[in-house]
Amino acid sequence: MGASKTEHFSDEQNELATLFKAIAHPARIAIVEYLLKIDTCICGDIVNELPLAQPTVSQHLRELKNAGIIKGTIEGTAICYCINEITFKKMENYFSVFNSQLKNKCC
Numbered sequence: 001m002g003a004s005k006t007e008h009f010s011d012e013q014n015e016l017a018t019l020f021k022a023i024a025h026p027a028r029i030a031i032v033e034y035l036l037k038i039d040t041c042i043c044g045d046i047v048n049e050l051p052l053a054q055p056t057v058s059q060h061l062r063e064l065k066n067a068g069i070i071k072g073t074i075e076g077t078a079i080c081y082c083i084n085e086i087t088f089k090k091m092e093n094y095f096s097v098f099n100s101q102l103k104n105k106c107c
Contacts (some may be wrong), residue, residue, distance in 0.1 A: 016094055019087065022067030027052060027060050035070060035083050042078040 006014050023029060027050060034049050035041065043061060047054045061081060064070045068087045072079045 016091070019067055019069060019091060022063050022069055025060065025063075027056070028064055028069075031057075031060055031064060032069065032083065035081060040080050040082045042075075042080055044078070046081070 006017075009017075023032065030050055031046055034046060038045075043054070043058060046061070047057045050057055052060075061070070061072070065072055065081075068084055070081050071084045072081045074080075
């Protein structure tokens, strides 16, 4: 298998690819949807909502946090997670431009 050669692409393209790769799992989409629904929560709350073990949920949360899709703050012995609005704005802007360009195509 060859190298991905990410250096041939713009920083924005690489950043968006990282974001979309991080969110491209049904458990992570479920986590994001849950966080949108309740605004903030702790890891234990998410574990109760998903049919996954706590270590698996923690791994998915770590992937989402590393990509910047969610952010977390430590409150005592728990971590409260919430959506990173800045990251979602970047994705929204990308799809807005994408949608505008698509509308201008004639097929």
